[in-house]
Amino acid sequence: MSNRAFTVSEETYITLKDGTRLATRIWMPEGAEADKVPTVLEFLPYRKRGGTDPRDESTYPVFAAAGIAGVRVDIRGSGESDGVIDGEYTPRELSDAVEVIDWIAAQSWSNGKVGMMGISWGGFNCLQVAALKPEPLKAVISIASTVDRYNDDIHYKNGCHLYAQLSWAATMLAYSSRTPDKALVGDKWKDMWMERLEGEPFFMEEWIDHQTRDAFWAHGSICEDFDSFPAEAMVIAGWADGYRNTPLKAIEGMPKKAKALVGPWVHKYPHFAFPKPRADFHGEAITWWNRWLRDEENGAEHIPQMRAYILDGPRPALRRESDPGFWVAKQEWSKPETQVFAVNAKGKLTSDGDAAGIGSVFVKTPLDCGTASGEWFTLKPDAEMAGDQRQDDAGALVFETAPLSDEAVFLGAPELSLDLSCEADWENLVVRIVDVHPDGTSTRASYGVLNLAHRESNATPSALPQGETVAVKMQLDAFGYRFQPGHRIRIALATASWPLIMPSPEAPGVTIDTASLRLSLPLLGVHERIEVKEPDNPDPLPSYPMHSDGKTRRWVEKDMTSGLTHYRISEDTGLEEHPGNGLRTSEVREECWSIDPTDPLSLRGECTWETRNARNGWDVGTKTTSVMTCTRDEWVISATLKAFEDGKQIFQKTFEKRVKRNFM
Incomplete structure (x- = not known):
């Protein structure tokens, strides 16, 4: 250079x-x-x-x-x-x-x-x-x-x-x-x-x-x-x-x-x-x-x-500063060979060809299951990342392998196929692949979600034939992961992941034929180990003067009286000043996602933001509030926007809309 x-x-x-x-x-x-x-x-x-x-x-x-x-x-x-x-x-x-x-x-x-x-x-x-x-x-x-x-x-x-x-x-x-x-x-x-x-x-x-x-x-x-x-x-x-x-x-x-x-x-x-x-x-x-x-x-x-x-078996943590692992390269990418897992007669996940299963199992997940999933897209390596999966696994149908005798290394997009039935027009299916460490700590390696009305098409969804068995195939998110010897591979099947996805209007649950389950994991295959150069500067971002410190909180409340579970987020950037142009800025975000674990129509999301731009003698900002609720047949959304100059409100605007739910 x-x-x-x-x-x-x-x-x-x-x-x-x-x-x-x-x-x-x-x-x-x-x-x-x-x-x-x-x-x-x-x-x-x-x-x-x-x-x-x-x-x-x-x-x-x-x-x-x-x-x-x-x-x-x-x-x-x-x-x-x-x-x-x-x-x-x-x-x-x-x-x-x-x-x-x-x-x-x-x-x-x-x-x-x-x-x-x-x-x-x-x-x-x-x-x-x-x-x-x-x-x-x-x-x-x-x-x-x-x-x-x-x-x-x-x-x-x-x-x-x-x-x-x-x-x-x-x-x-x-x-x-x-x-x-x-x-x-x-x-x-x-x-x-x-x-x-x-x-x-x-x-x-x-x-x-x-x-x-x-x-x-x-x-x-x-x-x-x-x-x-x-x-x-x-x-x-x-x-x-x-x-x-x-x-x-x-x-x-x-x-x-x-x-x-x-x-x-x-x-x-x-x-x-x-x-x-x-x-x-x-x-x-x-x-x-x-x-x-x-x-x-x-x-x-x-x-x-x-x-x-x-990734080589990272553990969930309050903050993941560094993940163990190694770099690989494939000069040309091709569809990977797979290792196929099924459920045997003892309820174990196995790749030895035994797919007898344990019969049909009804799965109806509490609607507040999923709070260990973290954010959909993550900006910080803290509680925004998926946490220990054991608390969510408690509300799921779980199958896992015996402790692995050899390493299992995968790169690509997993696929799942199974047969299921449902007594309503549609339901969600949530699938997680979990690395179970010898001490029981559980790391999410990959996951996927599917609205079962979209099982054949995202463009033209169709109702499930109520009470009839249908074949379902879904692709999970891509991953690169090494399961170490002594670890176990777990698959967790659920019908909810709160607040990651919104529940169906009836949340009826599904009946899964365990003998039909096939989990195909993409093998790493032929590759070379490589080094990817790290940056010469370990701290490349400039630091700006702070007039007030930022803070972050994320927590879950269970109200034992009302029955509601609240998933709360609080983000405050603090008041920062650019040293070159003197502009002072701040953002404060609050979110609350609430649901009764037994009532899909109780869902409510509320997001508020406060922003501020300031210099000496000039101080302006906005406050917005956005809300989503639902009925069985409609989504109900609203928002309010307010603007302030020198602490006085100078503008207000509202938005309101009701929209028919289309298998959503």
């Missing part, structure tokens, strides 16, 4: 064809006018000021020093950009991004080649924009993203309604209602803010209208047409995150274009993610950009198609 001098500027605005001005922060290598440079774009609604500053400042200076310009753009209606956001990954958003790419390629300092990268939202839209084939966009790095918006995002999963859907709608209502920075946009800050407050949608209203995999979700899902994907793609994820399936799907769907890297991480960039070990993202990225944006012959095209960290 070179060590080129560079400048940083927030003065440039990109004017779109419709006159909308998008705000930028640009890291420009010195001498780019004379020695034209490639550019990396990140296009987000998360605010380059008072939002993604720390991670931007950990990466783009390194790129610029290597002679690669960085352009960080706030999408329409966010940060200091004009307009109002209209949803996530909308045609307008993607069209705006294409205009930005064309603008970059036309600049006097650009060599005409652009890369695009991001994590989560930015990881999504870099794939989606690439699929539109803007000519200058040659390569992408997509982290913690999806190729299938219906099944691998925060909304629905195999037809199950994820609680993350309301949680994220509440997050975006708070994020999108924040004011631009007065210091950058001047006196028009308040007019811009009021336009946002009046015009921004509550995303949940749109998402709840699309409960099946229809054209709304097909839009932006690049799995709809893998064959025509034009750009070189490095796809990165972590086993501790909800987006762990994407690298595998990418290399299976576009093996000539995609490279996969999967570590032990939560939903963070791999150079500062937990659990450790981390990866040298800067080195990986610069090699990637130099190959595809500079035509440097550095061998990036020969990176193994799959590099994965194999």
